[in-house]
Amino acid sequence: MRNYIIEKTEYIPDGDVEIYFKAADLLVLPYKYIFQSGVLFLAYHFGLPVIATDVGSLKEFVVEGKAGFICRPGDPEDLAEKIDTYFKSDLFRNLEISRQEIIRFATDEYSWGKIAEKTCAVYRAFT
Secondary structure, eight states: OGGGOOOOOSOOOHHHHHHHHHHOSOEEEOOSSOSOOHHHHHHHHTTOOEEEESOTTHHHHOOBTTTEEEEOTTOHHHHHHHHHHHHTSHHHHTHHHHHHHHHHHHHHHHSHHHHHHHHHHHHHHTO
């Protein structure tokens, strides 16, 4: 398996980020504590499926089997099981189609225009 993994632990310049997201098969976010992660939405922007831990509000944004999977925080066995599940799933087997669906989902739900609409609706509700 080690032959298939490229580990980059240094700073990735903004201009290179797209290359990494498009080359990846999966983004794993094994957070122990977090409320939200912009990395998740960046991955969706490039159609990249995500495995994230069930912390903060991440579970709200990962559609199981369609945009990725959720695992238990601090549980490496569950994380490994979800990674295995992903690589055996239709989400991975049909990755090019899945990527387009994830991009469409993210654009429909989380584009700046959608966020602006939701924000304005909240303000209107209180005026």
